[in-house]
Amino acid sequence: MSFLVEPPALPVPQLHDEELAELNREFERLSAPKIIQWAVDNYSPHLSLAASMQDAVLIDLAVKVDPAIEVIFIDTGYHFPETLQTVEDVRRRYGLNLKMMTVAHHDEELWKVDPENCCSAVKVGQLDRALAGKAAWMSGLRREEATSRANAPIVARDLRGLVKVNPLANWSDLDVEGYIADHDIPVNPLLHQGYTSIGCQPCTQLPTDPDDPRSGRWAGRDKTECGLHS
Numbered sequence: 001m002s003f004l005v006e007p008p009a010l011p012v013p014q015l016h017d018e019e020l021a022e023l024n025r026e027f028e029r030l031s032a033p034k035i036i037q038w039a040v041d042n043y044s045p046h047l048s049l050a051a052s053m054q055d056a057v058l059i060d061l062a063v064k065v066d067p068a069i070e071v072i073f074i075d076t077g078y079h080f081p082e083t084l085q086t087v088e089d090v091r092r093r094y095g096l097n098l099k100m101m102t103v104a105h106h107d108e109e110l111w112k113v114d115p116e117n118c119c120s121a122v123k124v125g126q127l128d129r130a131l132a133g134k135a136a137w138m139s140g141l142r143r144e145e146a147t148s149r150a151n152a153p154i155v156a157r158d159l160r161g162l163v164k165v166n167p168l169a170n171w172s173d174l175d176v177e178g179y180i181a182d183h184d185i186p187v188n189p190l191l192h193q194g195y196t197s198i199g200c201q202p203c204t205q206l207p208t209d210p211d212d213p214r215s216g217r218w219a220g221r222d223k224t225e226c227g228l229h230s
C-alpha cells in the first residue's frame with residue numbers, strides 16, 4: 001500500500017516562459033503595490049511572503065493589499081536577538097498572519113564545517129516545508145543588493161515550479177530608505193550598527209567591502225547566497 005498522496009491540483013494559472021517574459025516587461029513599469037495586487041488576485045490563498053526581517057518594507061506594502069497574507073519567517077536557531085525582536089515588533093505592528101518555521105535543536109555546528117549543507121538543510125528545507133501546497137511566493141529581493149542579484153526578474157518560476165515574485169526587484173537603496181522614512185517602517189536595529197545585510201549570526205559580520213552590502217555574509221568563504229532565491 002502506498003502512503004504517497006498526490007497534492008490536489010491548484011486552481012491557479014500556470015505560467016509559460018513567454019507569459020513570464022511578457023509579465024516581466026509589463027511589471028518593470030508597474031509600482032510594487034500593483035505587482036503585489038496581481039500576485040494576490042492570481043494566487044491568494046496559495047500565496048506566501050517570505051521575510052528576512054531586515055526591514056518591513058515589503059510586509060508594509062503587502063498587508064495594505066491583503067491584510068491576511070501569510071508571512072513566513074524561518075527561525076534557523078542562529079538568528080541575532082535583534083532579528084527575533086524585529087519579528088515580534090513587526091508581528092505586533094501589523095497583526096501579521098505569521099508562519100514561524102522553527103528548526104529542531106541540533107548540537108552539531110554544521111555551519112562551521114559545511115555552510116552549504118547547513119543553509120540547504122536549515123533554510124531551504126524549511127522554506128520547502130512552508131511552501132508546501134502553495135502556488136506562489138514573494139520576497140524582498142532587490143537587484144542592487146548584490147552583483148549576483150543584478151539580473152533578478154520581477155516574476156519567475158523557482159526550482160519547485162512555484163511562481164516567485166520579487167515586487168521590489170528594481171528598487172534602489174534610496175527607494176528603500178525613502179519608503180522607510182516616509183512610512184515609519186520597522187527595521188532591524190542591526191542596520192543602525194553598520195550591518196548592511198543580515199542573516200544568521202555565525203555567518204554575518206559587518207561588511208568587509210563598503211561597495212558590497214553582502215560582503216559581511218559568509219565572509220572569507222566562497223559562498224554568497226543561501227539558496228533561498230535559486
Ligand code: SF4
Binds near residue numbers: 110111202
Ligand atoms: S546562514 Fe549560516 S547558520 Fe544560517 S543556515 Fe546558512 S550556514 Fe547555517
